[in-house]
Every structure is written in structure tokens, then in C-alpha cells.
Amino acid sequence: MIADDTIAAISTAPGVGAIAIVRFSGPDAWTIAQKIFSPRVFSESPKSEKHWTPKSHMATIGYIRKPDSEQYIDEVVLIAYQGPNSYTGEDLVEINCHGSPIVTREILTLALQNGARLAQKGEFTKRGFLSGRLDLTQAEAVLDIIHSKTERQSHLALSALKGHLGEEIKAVRKRLLELTTRIVAGIDFPEEVGELDLSDIEAVTDQAIERLESLARTARSGRYLREGLKLAIVGRPNAGKSSLLNALLNFERAIVTDVPGTTRDSIEEPVDVNGVPVILIDTAGVRATEDAVEQIGIERTKKAIDEAELVVFLIDGLKGIGHEEEVIAEKLLESGRSFLPVVNKSDLLRGEQSVGPLPNFSGSGENSREQSATTKMAGALSSPICAAAPLKISAKSGSGLDDLKGCIESWALADASLQELGGSLNQRQGELCHKSLDFLKALKQAAASGLPQDCLVTDLRSALGALDELSGDSVTEEVITEVFANFCIGK
Numbered sequence: 011m012i013a014d015d016t017i018a019a020i021s022t023a024p025g026v027g028a029i030a031i032v033r034f035s036g037p038d039a040w041t042i043a044q045k046i047f048s049p050r051v052f053s054e055s056p057k058s059e060k061h062w063t064p065k066s067h068m069a070t071i072g073y074i075r076k077p078d079s080e081q082y083i084d085e086v087v088l089i090a091y092q093g094p095n096s097y098t099g100e101d102l103v104e105i106n107c108h109g110s111p112i113v114t115r116e117i118l119t120l121a122l123q124n125g126a127r128l129a130q131k132g133e134f135t136k137r138g139f140l141s142g143r144l145d146l147t148q149a150e151a152v153l154d155i156i157h158s159k160t161e162r163q164s165h166l167a168l169s170a171l172k173g174h175l176g177e178e179i180k181a182v183r184k185r186l187l188e189l190t191t192r193i194v195a196g197i198d199f200p201e202e203v204g205e206l207d208l209s210d211i212e213a214v215t216d217q218a219i220e221r222l223e224s225l226a227r228t229a230r231s232g233r234y235l236r237e238g239l240k241l242a243i244v245g246r247p248n249a250g251k252s253s254l255l256n257a258l259l260n261f262e263r264a265i266v267t268d269v270p271g272t273t274r275d276s277i278e279e280p281v282d283v284n285g286v287p288v289i290l291i292d293t294a295g296v297r298a299t300e301d302a303v304e305q306i307g308i309e310r311t312k313k314a315i316d317e318a319e320l321v322v323f324l325i326d327g328l329k330g331i332g333h334e335e336e337v338i339a340e341k342l343l344e345s346g347r348s349f350l351p352v353v354n355k356s357d358l359l360r361g362e363q364s365v366g367p368l369p370n371f372s373g374s375g376e377n378s379r380e381q382s383a384t385t386k387m388a389g390a391l392s393s394p395i396c397a398a399a400p401l402k403i404s405a406k407s408g409s410g411l412d413d414l415k416g417c418i419e420s421w422a423l424a425d426a427s428l429q430e431l432g433g434s435l436n437q438r439q440g441e442l443c444h445k446s447l448d449f450l451k452a453l454k455q456a457a458a459s460g461l462p463q464d465c466l467v468t469d470l471r472s473a474l475g476a477l478d479e480l481s482g483d484s485v486t487e488e489v490i491t492e493v494f495a496n497f498c499i500g501k
């Protein structure tokens with residue numbers, strides 16, 4: 011679909027920079043360029059010879075000037091692209107000018123005065139999508155690259171931009187489409203083609219389910235990579251939570267003292283942990299206290315556990331396990347949060363000693379309350395996330411921090427499909443993937459229970475519909491508007 015108007019925008023970030031880019035796209039893009047641009051070679055030519063025609067994919071040095079006037083605005087490099095071989099699939103012009111907000115605004119105004127209109131958010135990419143240059147997963151990958159907070163995230167987004175996710179979806183779609191055609195042919199021409207065997211239907215459906223499940227699993231890591239993983243550090247006062255936050259951040263963000271109860275309120279800071287954007291939350295230490303302010307802080311710690319996706323349960327290696335740890339363990343186990351038990355102050359522990367006074371985990375408590383407390387503690391000190399739990403670290407010397415980072419990274423990006431597929435689904439894509447899976451599972455059930463094959467076609471078409479919406483092959487205007495509303499103007 012080719013638009014009938016021309017859009018223009020400043021594509022670089024606002025503010026002063028070495029260079030900036032103003033671009034326009036649409037049927038009049040080249041005409042506008044001819045009106046407001048004059049190649050440098052013309053400064054030596056007689057006026058009568060001053061007619062310039064852009065050449066596609068060629069850079070030309072020259073001046074932006076008001077049409078039919080000698081008033082120059084800037085010396086620039088202009089690159090013209092002839093559609094459909096451009097980012098938008100339309101005629102496109104990019105003006106690389108000096109990075110002054112005054113200059114960029116003047117150039118944009120000139121474009122607007124000469125036939126363009128101001129582009130909406132993401133409209134250049136939207137035009138690329140509508141003209142078939144990109145599918146919707148690629149367009150969304152552009153947004154992911156722009157907003158990536160870590161190198162890892164930008165590398166995965168680039169892989170999606172190259173079309174890897176889209177290809178995987180297309181491959182599943184192709185097999186399902188072939189299956190639909192084959193079933194329909196069997197229904198329409200029972201004599202010539204014959205009904206398809208149930209085992210063939212099951213084989214194709216199972217394979218599609220397996221591939222879509224791999225794709226759907228990447229949505230979890232995708233969420234952490236896009237939105238950041240919320241990680242709360244909890245423990246008794248003085249365990250070294252704020253010291254750990256500072257050590258992971260590599261700067262003294264939180265106040266650290268040897269006075270228990272130093273941190274009164276939760277502190278949040280973003281940090282890159284081995285390529286995972288993590289939002290670290292340092293919390294007030296948990297203990298019984300009469301202090302009203304501290305009590306509020308402890309309530310916030312409990313809230314932080316509920317809101318976090320992963321919790322570091324920090325144990326003071328010198329103090330070992332006490333009532334405070336039992337209270338925290340109880341809260342953690344009850345919340346169902348994933349957590350990592352970590353013993354701090356390893357620099358003060360002798361030899362093989364892993365933690366101060368550890369309780370006996372054999373369940374030998376005298377009464378049932380004690381027994382259940384020790385069982386809980388045993389559960390809280392082992393971790394399905396990390397075989398080496400409890401990890402031993404020193405927030406002071408930095409020892410063990412690499413292991414901790416490794417555990418956080420592998421928990422967040424545990425899924426092998428992420429590496430295999432070289433990309434991750436976003437929330438919209440994940441929901442559609444699940445929708446498609448639901449229809450395929452319903453189809454499998456219907457086939458197994460002996461329903462006629464025309465009933466299966468309905469589920470197959472619905473599964474295909476969800477995949478088409480995922481890739482953008484069939485998508486409503488509303489969805490397109492929502493996807494591109496997250497872009498910035500000029501992209």
C-alpha cells in the first residue's frame with residue numbers, strides 16, 4: 011500500500027549534536043528535495059544550468075536554501091532513495107545536516123512549506139510495513155533496538171529485525187496451511203483425494219505445537235530483556251544488602267553503616283547484569299522493632315517481595331540463621347517467588363565454614379513447630395535456580411559476585427529457545443502465539459475424539475489467523491496504530 015502524501019520529520023534525538031538527520035518520504039519527497047537543495051557543484055555553474063535530479067542511493071554534498079533564493083540554511087549531505095528500494099518502500103530523502111536544533115527545525119519547516127506534512131510517531135517504519143518491506147515482527151524489532159538497555163537485548167532485537175522470528179512463524183504457518191488445504195481437498199474430493207489419516211494430522215499438529223511452544227517460552231525472557239527484571243535484596247538488618255546493591259552498581263548509591271536498620275525505605279536502581287537489564291531493589295532489613303518508621307520500611311520489604319520477579323535472600327554469614335531468617339523464609343515460601351539464598355561476608359568466614367550457626371536440617375526439632383521451621387529453612391537455603399545455593403559472596407571484597415550474576419543471568423534467560431531462535435516474543439506476540447497454540451491443542455483433541463475433519467478446519471483457520479496477526483499478514487488498523495504509537499517521531 012503506497013501513501014498518497016509525503017511525510018517529514020527530524021529523525022535524530024532532540025538537542026545539539028555533531029550531525030542530525032531530517033528526512034522525508036512519499037511521492038513528493040524528491041520534488042521537495044529539488045526545491046530546497048542545491049548541490050555544491052552548482053555554486054560554480056551559470057544559473058541556466060542549475061537543474062539537479064537526485065540519483066538513487068547516491069550522496070550529494072550541497073546546501074539547503076529557501077526555494078528560488080540565495081538564502082542558505084546549512085551545508086548538508088543529501089541521500090536520495092527511489093522507492094521501492096528504501097526503508098519506507100517509497101521515495102525517501104535523508105538530509106544529514108549539522109546537529110543544531112535551529113538548523114533542523116528550519117529544514118523541517120522548509121519541507122513542510124513545500125508539500126510535506128509532519129510525520130506521526132513511527133510513521134516511516136509503518137510505511138515500510140504497509141509497503142511490505144518489513145513484517146510486523148521486524149517493525150517491532152526496530153522499536154526494541156531503539157529502546158534496548160543492554161548489548162544482549164540489542165543483539166537479539168537485531169536478529170529479529172533480520173527476520174529470524176518472522177521466518178520461524180512463516181515456516182509453521184506454511185505447514186499448517188498445507189495441512190488445511192489437504193484436509194479441505196479430502197472433504198471436497200473424497201473419491202479422488204481421500205480423507206487424510208489421523209496420524210498425519212497429528213504429526214503436523216504436534217510439530218507445530220512444539221515449535222510454537224519454543225517461541226512462546228521466549229516471551230518470559232523477552233519481558234525481562236525489554237522491561238527489566240525486578241530483583242529485590244532482602245535479609246536481616248546489617249546482612250549487607252545495601253553493600254551488595256552498591257557492589258552490583260559499582261558506585262555508592264545506598265548508605266552503608268554498621269548500624270542495623272540503616273536502610274529505612276526501598277531503593278530502586280537499574281543495572282546491567284551480564285546483559286540482563288535488572289531493576290535492583292534494596293530493602294529495609296527485617297526484624298522485630300518498635301520503631302514506627304522502621305516498621306513501615308519492613309512492610310515495604312514484604313511488598314517488594316510480592317512485586318519482585320526474583321529475590322536475593324541475603325544471610326549474614328557471621329550471624330547465621332536466626333528468627334529473622336525464619337520470618338523471611340516463611341514470607342518467601344508463602345509468596346511463591348523465585349529466590350536465591352546467598353550468604354554474605356564470606357571474607358570473615360573461616361575455611362569451609364559456609365555460614366555461622368546453621369540449624370540442624372535433619373528435622374530433629376523437639377516439637378512440630380520447630381520441625382516445620384527447620385524444614386522451611388532447609389527449603390529456603392536450597393534453590394532450584396542454582397545448584398550451588400546458598401552462594402557464598404563478599405559484598406565488601408567482591409568475591410562470588412560473578413557467580414551471583416551468572417545465576418541471575420541464567421535464571422532470566424534460561425530458555426534455550428531464546429538462543430536457538432535468536433529473538434524473543436514481546437507481550438503482543440506472546441499472547442497471539444498462545445492463542446494459536448490453544449486452537450491447535452483443541453484441534454488435536456477434536457481429531458482424537460473422532461470429530462469430522464471439517465470441524466478441524468475451523469480450529470486450523472483460527473490458529474492460522476492468530477499467526478497472521480502475529481506476523482502482521484492480517485492485522486486490524488487498531489493493532490497497527492497501537493504498535494506504532496510506541497515509536498518516536500522520525501522513526
Ligand SMILES: Nc1nc2c(ncn2[C@@H]2O[C@H](COP(=O)(O)OP(=O)(O)OP(=O)(O)O)[C@@H](O)[C@H]2O)c(=O)[nH]1
Pocket residue numbers: 245246247248249250251252253254265266267268269270271272273274293294295296354355356357358403404405406407
Ligand atoms: N566484612 C564484611 N563486611 C560487610 C560485608 N557486607 C557488608 N558489610 C558490612 O556490614 C555492615 C552493614 O552493611 P549494610 O550494607 O549497611 O547492611 P544492610 O543489610 O543494608 O543493613 P540495613 O540497611 O540496616 O538493613 C557495614 O558495616 C558493612 O561494611 C562483607 O561482605 N564483608
Ligand SMILES: [Mg+2]
Pocket residue numbers: 251252253264265272273292293295
Ligand atoms: Mg541497608
